[in-house]
Amino acid sequence: xxxxxxxxxxxxxxxxxxxxxxxxxxxxxxxxxxxxxxxxxxxxxxxxxxxxxxxxxxxxxxxxxxxxxxxxxxxxxxxxxxxxxxxxxxxxxxxxxxxxxxxxxxxxxxxxxxxxxxxxxxxxxxxxxxxxxxxxxxxxxxxxxxxxxx
Amino acid sequence: xxxxxxxxxxxxxxxxxxxxxxxxxxxxxxxxxxxxxxxxxxxxxxxxxxxxxxxxxxxxxxxxxxxxxxxxxxxxxxxxxxxxxxxxxxxxxxxxxxxxxxxxxxxxxxxxxxxxxxxxxxxxxxxxxxxxxxxxxxxxxxxxxxxxxxxxxxxxxxxxxxxxxxxxxxxxxxxxxxxxxxxxxxxxxxxxxxxxxxxxxxxxxxxxxxxxxxxxxxxxxxxxxxxxxxxxxxxxxxxxxxxxxxxxxxxxxxxxxxxxxxxxxxxxxxxxxxxxxxxxxxxxxxxxxxxxxxxxxxxxxxxxxxxxxxxxxxxxxxxxxxxxxxxxxxxxxxxxxxxxxxxxxxxxxxxxxxxxxxxxxxxxxxxxxxxxxxxxxxxxxxxxxxxxxxxxxxxxxxxxxxxxxxxxxxxxxxxxxxxxxxxxxxxxxxxxxxxxxxxxxxxxxxxxxxxxxxxxxxxxxxxxxxxxxxxxxxxxxxxxxxxxxxxxxxxxxxxxxxxxxxxxxxxxxxxxxxxxxxxxxxxxxxxxxxxxxxxxxxxxxxxxxxxxxxxxxxxxxxxxxxxxxxxxxxxxxxxxxxxxxxxxxxxxxxxxxxxxxxxxxxxxxxxxxxxxxxxxxxxxxxxxxxxxxxxxxxxxxxxxxxxxxxxxxxxxxxxxxxxxxxxxxxx
Numbered sequence: 001x002x003x004x005x006x007x008x009x010x011x012x013x014x015x016x017x018x019x020x021x022x023x024x025x026x027x028x029x030x031x032x033x034x035x036x037x038x039x040x041x042x043x044x045x046x047x048x049x050x051x052x053x054x055x056x057x058x059x060x061x062x063x064x065x066x067x068x069x070x071x072x073x074x075x076x077x078x079x080x081x082x083x084x085x086x087x088x089x090x091x092x093x094x095x096x097x098x099x100x101x102x103x104x105x106x107x108x109x110x111x112x113x114x115x116x117x118x119x120x121x122x123x124x125x126x127x128x129x130x131x132x133x134x135x136x137x138x139x140x141x142x143x144x145x146x147x148x149x150x
Numbered sequence: 151x152x153x154x155x156x157x158x159x160x161x162x163x164x165x166x167x168x169x170x171x172x173x174x175x176x177x178x179x180x181x182x183x184x185x186x187x188x189x190x191x192x193x194x195x196x197x198x199x200x201x202x203x204x205x206x207x208x209x210x211x212x213x214x215x216x217x218x219x220x221x222x223x224x225x226x227x228x229x230x231x232x233x234x235x236x237x238x239x240x241x242x243x244x245x246x247x248x249x250x251x252x253x254x255x256x257x258x259x260x261x262x263x264x265x266x267x268x269x270x271x272x273x274x275x276x277x278x279x280x281x282x283x284x285x286x287x288x289x290x291x292x293x294x295x296x297x298x299x300x301x302x303x304x305x306x307x308x309x310x311x312x313x314x315x316x317x318x319x320x321x322x323x324x325x326x327x328x329x330x331x332x333x334x335x336x337x338x339x340x341x342x343x344x345x346x347x348x349x350x351x352x353x354x355x356x357x358x359x360x361x362x363x364x365x366x367x368x369x370x371x372x373x374x375x376x377x378x379x380x381x382x383x384x385x386x387x388x389x390x391x392x393x394x395x396x397x398x399x400x401x402x403x404x405x406x407x408x409x410x411x412x413x414x415x416x417x418x419x420x421x422x423x424x425x426x427x428x429x430x431x432x433x434x435x436x437x438x439x440x441x442x443x444x445x446x447x448x449x450x451x452x453x454x455x456x457x458x459x460x461x462x463x464x465x466x467x468x469x470x471x472x473x474x475x476x477x478x479x480x481x482x483x484x485x486x487x488x489x490x491x492x493x494x495x496x497x498x499x500x501x502x503x504x505x506x507x508x509x510x511x512x513x514x515x516x517x518x519x520x521x522x523x524x525x526x527x528x529x530x531x532x533x534x535x536x537x538x539x540x541x542x543x544x545x546x547x548x549x550x551x552x553x554x555x556x557x558x559x560x561x562x563x564x565x566x567x568x569x570x571x572x573x574x575x576x577x578x579x580x581x582x583x584x585x586x587x588x589x590x591x592x593x594x595x596x597x598x599x600x601x602x603x604x605x606x607x608x609x610x611x612x613x614x615x616x617x618x619x620x621x622x623x624x625x626x627x628x629x630x631x632x633x634x635x636x637x638x639x640x641x642x643x644x645x646x647x648x649x650x651x652x653x654x655x656x657x658x659x660x661x662x663x664x665x666x667x668x669x670x671x672x673x674x675x676x677x678x679x680x681x682x683x684x685x686x687x688x689x690x691x692x693x694x695x696x697x698x699x700x701x702x703x704x705x706x707x708x709x710x711x712x713x714x715x716x717x718x719x720x721x722x723x724x725x726x727x728x729x730x731x732x733x734x735x736x737x738x739x740x741x742x743x744x745x746x747x748x749x750x751x752x753x754x755x756x757x758x759x760x761x762x763x764x765x766x767x768x769x770x771x772x773x774x775x776x777x778x779x780x781x782x783x784x785x786x787x788x789x790x791x792x793x794x795x796x797x798x799x800x801x802x803x804x805x806x807x808x809x810x811x812x813x814x815x816x817x
Contacts, residue, residue, distance in 0.1 A: 096539050
């Protein structure tokens with residue numbers, strides 16, 4: 001991508017988050033609409049930087065919002081509607097990465113690291129606990145006596 | 151001419167930095183005093199030269215000197231003076247120059263104030279600090295020179311993104327940089343200590359003010375950024391887990407851990423090598439934050455290709471700084487023996503757990519941030535990691551931290567008895583749980599977010615107050631005695647209380663907004679009104695029509711909204727949708743009326759085909775507490791900074807008695 005193109009994209013992206021869900025898109029059935037809002041918060045606006053289609057005003061985000069609502073009106077479950085969109089746009093569209101394949105490592109990284117760090121901490125503290133209290137050297141001992149007698 | 155002056159003094163500063171990197175280090179190694187002392191005037195000279203250079207750049211922006219390429223690309227004559235000046239650091243080159251100026255400022259302060267540092271440590275610290283500056287000067291001069299001239303200056307500049315013409319964003323980078331760069335001081339102290347082979351309580355006492363300062367500025371900087379997003383981006387989001395935000399959040403988390411572990415080094419001479427590692431990590435994350443965000447590599451792998459020279463330079467700097475310091479750490483850290491002995495249940499253990507949680511949380515943010523890059527390069531999967539991942543994977547560690555914090559804070563050093571320490575906390579514990587249960591009963595639905603959030607917030611705030619009450623033996627001794635004790639407590643204790651209360655308030659704000667926000671999206675015509683539920687009363691919002699207005703460098707549609715509560719006018723709001731002709735971009739200016747109970751947040755959109763305007767309104771409960779909590783945390787750091795023990799020359803009394811500190815050098 002040329003620098004100019006990059007800049008244009010950046011400008012558009014930075015300036016866009018002005019208006020997201022429009023009144024004319026919203027479904028009259030509040031339950032369906034609530035589901036649509038919920039799902040669209042987890043779907044990425046493909047031309048934006050780290051924005052969900054719920055937050056973005058880009059044209060493509062609007063198309064996706066409408067598509068999603070169409071699927072829901074047609075009776076899709078949440079999972080089916082999401083699967084439909086992922087099938088067309090790839091897993092890039094998911095803001096919450098799926099838990100499969102190598103992504104398991106991503107999801108497990110926190111808990112694994114926590115167990116490691118916690119064990120490290122416990123081992124360290126145990127070792128501390130079993131270390132004998134350091135003795136004062138004669139100079140320090142003299143100083144201590146001096147302080148105590150003040 | 152001023153631009154050339156700025157350019158020239160930048161080159162001079164580079165030269166001075168090279169000298170200051172080498173001479174004091176050699177001097178410290180050989181024990182040559184005059185070589186070591188050279189660091190002080192050099193640090194001051196470096197600062198003055200860099201400031202002159204930065205001043206020249208500001209002058210160029212203020213006078214709209216479009217013969218400078220940087221000014222032509224990033225400014226415009228139609229901008230108001232404040233944003234012309236802010237444009238100086240609103241771009242890659244200028245912000246880096248500001249970065250290195252702050253770096254030299256801190257170096258100069260350390261040189262002037264560091265009279266009581268041992269000469270060799272001081273020389274090494276300033277030398278390491280200068281080495282960082284050398285890398286930045288070279289990066290600036292060879293790949294990102296802000297002073298390049300254009301052969302044919304344009305008639306006017308290319309403007310600045312209108313979103314960036316804003317107070318919040320004018321102030322956000324300087325504070326963030328003060329934070330990032332402040333951590334460079336802790337880093338320099340850590341590396342110098344590794345070279346010296348000794349870390350003791352005095353070292354921790356010298357490092358702590360720098361860490362506190364950095365952390366305070368970082369907190370304020372992140373707060374500004376979040377606040378800016380809240381009022382500027384038009385739907386009241388305040389945190390997006392964007393890579394750029396994460397880049398400032400990771401050093402903050404690690405610096406928070408460092409702040410706490412350094413206390414253990416200072417008071418108990420334990421956790422030494424861990425603290426050194428944290429100091430290295432905190433600054434490494436700052437560097438990654440500065441560079442990787444600027445180079446755009448995290449947003450897109452392809453951004454590197456735009457300017458490979460910059461990319462390669464960045465990689466070299468990162469590799470040398472992080473790799474070099476970690477290698478040094480691996481080689482030398484075993485020589486740092488910890489002394490303090492403590493049992494499983496003690497303040498020390500509590501702080502170890504604090505560190506575990508904070509560092510793991512930072513790790514999760516790091517993995518989530520780089521995962522799209524890793525997955526694409528290594529596994530060919532193009533995927534996103536967004537807010538839902540971080541909310542799920544990061545939050546549990548913060549909740550755990552909030553649960554243990556008041557207990558850890560009240561435990562005594564060395565060894566504690568849980569029963570004894572908990573005695574003063576049971577009441578607070580019960581009260582917090584009761585509050586959560588009350589919220590659960592009052593709210594509709596069974597979402598646990600608000601009850602848990604409120605329980606934790608109350609637990610933190612009341613726990614911090616109870617800790618203080620226990621310190622002054624409130625209720626156990628006569629009240630005047632307690633007050634006298636309160637007055638004699640060190641400032642740092644107040645800092646701790648205020649910062650921990652701030653953490654509780656932030657949790658309260660976050661839970662309240664997330665759980666109770668009311669949203670309304672509709673098309674409204676003039677005279678239409680609608681009702682929204684707030685946390686205490688409901689509000690009627692009436693749309694009184696829109697008109698066109700003209701600002702200094704934009705045109706706008708301005709709506710008028712009158713807000714009623716119980717039939718009385720609460721406020722009148724004027725949200726705008728602006729259009730900046732220079733850049734051809736629209737922005738929204740949300741109208742927000744804020745108090746301690748709720749924010750009323752109204753945004754006006756485009757006119758609709760059938761008449762009327764698209765309107766978005768929110769009632770956001772207790773939002774102000776989020777910012778107040780952030781401010782309280784920063785204020786806590788400020789209080790700790792004014793603690794007496796940092797004002798009294800550290801180690802001065804010991805020296806008077808002709809004794810050496812007990813730590814044994816490695817060599």
